[in-house]
Amino acid sequence: MSPESSQGRAAGFAERIVAWQRTHGRSELPWQNTRDPYRVWLSEVMLQQTQVSTVLDYFARFLARFPSVADLAAGTEDEVLGLWSGLGYYSRARNMHRCAQDVVARFGGEFPRTAADLQTLPGIGRSTAAAIAAFCFGERVAILDGNVKRVLTRLLAFDGDLSSAAQERLLWNEATVLLPPAEDRLAIAGYTQGLMDLGATVCLPRKPSCMICPVSDLCAGRRQGAPENYPVKTRKLRRTSQSLWMLLARDPQGRVWLEKRPSRGIWAGLYCLPVFESREALMQALPAGDRADARDEAGFLHVLTHKDLHLHPVAIERGIGPLAEAGGWFAVADWTALGLPAPVRKLLSNRGD
Numbered sequence: 001m002s003p004e005s006s007q008g009r010a011a012g013f014a015e016r017i018v019a020w021q022r023t024h025g026r027s028e029l030p031w032q033n034t035r036d037p038y039r040v041w042l043s044e045v046m047l048q049q050t051q052v053s054t055v056l057d058y059f060a061r062f063l064a065r066f067p068s069v070a071d072l073a074a075g076t077e078d079e080v081l082g083l084w085s086g087l088g089y090y091s092r093a094r095n096m097h098r099c100a101q102d103v104v105a106r107f108g109g110e111f112p113r114t115a116a117d118l119q120t121l122p123g124i125g126r127s128t129a130a131a132i133a134a135f136c137f138g139e140r141v142a143i144l145d146g147n148v149k150r151v152l153t154r155l156l157a158f159d160g161d162l163s164s165a166a167q168e169r170l171l172w173n174e175a176t177v178l179l180p181p182a183e184d185r186l187a188i189a190g191y192t193q194g195l196m197d198l199g200a201t202v203c204l205p206r207k208p209s210c211m212i213c214p215v216s217d218l219c220a221g222r223r224q225g226a227p228e229n230y231p232v233k234t235r236k237l238r239r240t241s242q243s244l245w246m247l248l249a250r251d252p253q254g255r256v257w258l259e260k261r262p263s264r265g266i267w268a269g270l271y272c273l274p275v276f277e278s279r280e281a282l283m284q285a286l287p288a289g290d291r292a293d294a295r296d297e298a299g300f301l302h303v304l305t306h307k308d309l310h311l312h313p314v315a316i317e318r319g320i321g322p323l324a325e326a327g328g329w330f331a332v333a334d335w336t337a338l339g340l341p342a343p344v345r346k347l348l349s350n351r352g353d
Helices: 003-024 037-046 052-065 069-074 077-084 091-107 126-137 146-156 165-177 185-201 279-285 288-293 342-351
Strands: 240-249 256-260 300-303 307-316 327-330
Touching (some): 126 185, 300 342
Antiparallel strands (some): 256 327, 300 307
16 A cells, blocks of 8 residues: 555544544553553553453552552562563563663653653563553654554555565554644544554454444455455464473472573573473483482473473472572472462462472
8 A cells, every 4th residue: 555545544544543442442451541651661561462351460460569660670680570470471571670770770760752762761662662652642653563553454455564574664654644643642642542442352363343343434454355364474483392301399398499590591580490401311410319209290281472392390309409509499488479480380389389
């Protein structure tokens, strides 16, 4: 689609989205109806790759522990990862912590008011920066998260392959043309929220509810009879699988041995059971006198976005010497507050450790 075709739709499209959001959009979520950039930013980071229903409890817990960006900046990384534990994509939490520290150090504890400045902060990309700037400061900037990409590519029958950076830039241009006029600052927030809501509740990936869509008559994808064909993205990450063996060691006091993972790789920076590429490697790590007491427990599958992890716990119920400098024995009251990979937390919780 050409910019001219977007321009022709712009006024009527934006007005309808704003009106629809006012009467049919979501308004009950705790990060809505606020111009507090801290809350908006926190929700935007948490909602990346995560369902709203999952985020609700985490959002409340984070605000209870870290009610302001200064509080978050002053917290430790272990505290942040502990509260994040179970949300996955832990780089988001580490970037969030660094971002809070940057806001305090560089901007005196106040989020910058423009998308351009917001993008200079760790973990804040173009769409997240635009969401904060639009919701909190009324800046005329376009967002382009997954839901919005789906709505706009269907509206415009935009058939560029979004695996291509050049095609995604073209869609950014189209999205900017469709925005309400800059002088209507109040409409920017409603329009931005409306696009997100439309993609989340009506313009679904499969079986979109075109009959109740407020802009269905403007939608080129619907006129073609196949809105599900959009967006176009041909490059897909190859799914892989990996087997790992995990040492589940418990001392006579019932404490569990956990080690802090390296800063790179799977579960980076989290506390975890010792992980090995094979059972043989795990056994070699144990003192010779303890190997006979090790027993295999039921293995299980943990599914990541692009990888299947086949996990094999090997338990030993007696005290052993330290396995690594970055490890230690943790009682239940201690490990429950740590940032743990979801399968490790589940394994320990199910055992009552």
